Amino acid sequence: MAMKKKPMKKAAKKAAKKVAKKAVKTTAKKPVAKKAVKKPIKKATAKTTKIVGGSDADLKTSLVELIRVTSAELPDDVQKVILEALEREEKNTTAEYAMNIIKANIDLAKKKSQPLCQDTGTVLFYVYHPVGFNQSKFTKLIQDSVVEATKKGYLRQNSVDSLTGENSGVNLGPGHPSIHFHEYNGASVKVKLMLKGGGCENVGAQYSLPHTALGAGRDLDGVRKVILDAVHKAQGKGCGPGVLGICIGGDRGAGYIESKEQLLRRLDDTNSVPSLAELEKEIVETSNKLGIGPMGFGGKTTLLGCKVSALNRLPASFFVSISYMCWAYRRQGIELGDKNQIKKWLY
Amino acid sequence: MKKLNFPFTHEAVRELKVGDMVLITGKLFTGRDAVHKRLHDGVKPPVDLSNQIIYHCGPVILQDKKTGKYQVTAAGPTTSIREEPYQADVMKDYGIVGVIGKGGMGPKTLAGCKEYGCVYFHAIGGAAQVLAEKIDSVDAVHWLDLGSPEAIWELSVTEFPVVVTMDAHGNSLHAEVEKNSAAALKEVL
Numbered sequence: 001m002a003m004k005k006k007p008m009k010k011a012a013k014k015a016a017k018k019v020a021k022k023a024v025k026t027t028a029k030k031p032v033a034k035k036a037v038k039k040p041i042k043k044a045t046a047k048t049t050k051i052v053g054g055s056d057a058d059l060k061t062s063l064v065e066l067i068r069v070t071s072a073e074l075p076d077d078v079q080k081v082i083l084e085a086l087e088r089e090e091k092n093t094t095a096e097y098a099m100n101i102i103k104a105n106i107d108l109a110k111k112k113s114q115p116l117c118q119d120t121g122t123v124l125f126y127v128y129h130p131v132g133f134n135q136s137k138f139t140k141l142i143q144d145s146v147v148e149a150t151k152k153g154y155l156r157q158n159s160v161d162s163l164t165g166e167n168s169g170v171n172l173g174p175g176h177p178s179i180h181f182h183e184y185n186g187a188s189v190k191v192k193l194m195l196k197g198g199g200c201e202n203v204g205a206q207y208s209l210p211h212t213a214l215g216a217g218r219d220l221d222g223v224r225k226v227i228l229d230a231v232h233k234a235q236g237k238g239c240g241p242g243v244l245g246i247c248i249g250g251d252r253g254a255g256y257i258e259s260k261e262q263l264l265r266r267l268d269d270t271n272s273v274p275s276l277a278e279l280e281k282e283i284v285e286t287s288n289k290l291g292i293g294p295m296g297f298g299g300k301t302t303l304l305g306c307k308v309s310a311l312n313r314l315p316a317s318f319f320v321s322i323s324y325m326c327w328a329y330r331r332q333g334i335e336l337g338d339k340n341q342i343k344k345w346l347y
Numbered sequence: 348m349k350k351l352n353f354p355f356t357h358e359a360v361r362e363l364k365v366g367d368m369v370l371i372t373g374k375l376f377t378g379r380d381a382v383h384k385r386l387h388d389g390v391k392p393p394v395d396l397s398n399q400i401i402y403h404c405g406p407v408i409l410q411d412k413k414t415g416k417y418q419v420t421a422a423g424p425t426t427s428i429r430e431e432p433y434q435a436d437v438m439k440d441y442g443i444v445g446v447i448g449k450g451g452m453g454p455k456t457l458a459g460c461k462e463y464g465c466v467y468f469h470a471i472g473g474a475a476q477v478l479a480e481k482i483d484s485v486d487a488v489h490w491l492d493l494g495s496p497e498a499i500w501e502l503s504v505t506e507f508p509v510v511v512t513m514d515a516h517g518n519s520l521h522a523e524v525e526k527n528s529a530a531a532l533k534e535v536l
Contacts, residue, residue, distance in 0.1 A: 105474040116476065117473040157496065237449075327473060
């Protein structure tokens with residue numbers, strides 16, 4: 001049973017979240033669900049068993065709910081910057097028109113509980129777990145949940161065999177879904193999910209510094225230059241206004257992975273490295289002066305945010321890896337309770 | 348706000364200019380990467396596309412198990428530039444009056460628009476729910492062997508909202524924004 005249908009909260013999100021949390025608790029306490037329509041909680045007698053983990057069916061229910069909410073609802077921090085962008089655009093322009101449709105779409109998707117965007121994207125799971133956690137079992141359950149979510153229409157049939165062109169129809173296949181495990185010193189399991197569409201993935205870029213044509217050297221100013229070049233090259237093709245996740249350094253593979261993980265940060269956080277915090281701010285401000293605007297129609301908002309981190313590099317290499325996220329910035333996360341229920345939403 | 352109603356004609360789309368916000372009512376045929384490649388390879392389309400509009404879209408479709416009826420649950424545009432190698436030829440060979448997509452297209456398509464009397468309509472990328480609401484019915488599906496997102500879905504729409512970003516007179520908003528933003532970029536590098 002879904003531990004929580006995410007409340008349709010708006011500005012009063014925190015208060016709403018608390019209420020919801022309570023609601024979860026109360027539902028969870030009732031051993032036999034009142035709505036026996038769906039599958040009843042298996043452990044009516046499980047009060048005494050304090051197994052960390054609960055049943056597989058409960059876990060699957062929680063994961064499917066995570067996928068549903070991620071696909072249909074934008075997190076509050078993202079909605080906030082989109083509304084600000086709408087306010088900023090001049091009235092009666094195509095940019096304002098685009099932002100208005102975007103706003104209407106966010107509201108409608110939530111109301112109808114249907115995919116915000118038909119491209120439900122690469123399904124990227126990030127699992128944070130305690131020591132001694134069974135990754136292969138969890139992988140299998142994530143896969144089952146993805147199949148289920150696809151059947152329910154929360155995810156589009158989006159996984160294609162690169163050699164034959166055949167669509168698996170269930171979003172499984174080599175590399176799909178993408179699952180990243182991170183062990184941490186905690187007792188609970190946290191699962192974050194990001195759905196990243198193909199349009200924005202296609203405008204991602206990786207630069208190797210120095211870059212002669214752009215006059216970009218191996219320093220933060222060089223980094224700034226290549227990022228702005230990527231923003232310009234993307235134009236409206238990544239469904240802007242977008243958000244950048246960036247990694248300075250690393251090898252080519254690690255750089256791209258880290259750049260995506262930067263997109264797990266809340267838009268309103270502040271980078272703990274002052275020089276990167278400054279760079280993030282500057283990239284957004286300068287990009288918004290380029291006049292690319294929503295959908296590339298021209299206008300005042302080209303970027304909604306930018307998040308940067310740095311990995312060590314080899315003396316010979318200096319990569320800047322850029323992941324572009326569209327305005328339909330679908331990310332959510334859950335913390336699992338001891339019965340595999342959704343104990344807490346992370347965004 | 349302008350309106351474009353079915354049956355579409357080359358004359359009607361020639362009237363449209365870059366920057367026009369248009370509501371389209373009538374029929375749309377989805378067609379994206381695999382469809383364009385197949386058409387370009389010379390396979391005859393399963394339906395007559397003359398005077399029709401192709402929509403670059405891979406919708407989320409659910410089929411009612413009992414009735415077999417299809418329902419579109421999400422249907423925003425996909426990135427159009429991938430069809431750049433094919434689009435102008437598809438305009439020429441099959442007589443379409445326009446395409447709907449996102450992100451804009453390049454010089455080859457722009458020249459095609461001018462020569463064959465076509466328009467590029469930009470739908471709002473990611474707005475899958477608002478756009479799906481404008482779809483009244485799924486009338487047919489063709490080439491389902493390409494997979495659901497890549498098939499040709501025949502859709503009836505009412506007041507489907509788009510912006511003309513490339514017209515039949517050689518104007519492209521994308522070329523203009525690209526040029527202006529390149530100049531602005533130069534200033535800040």
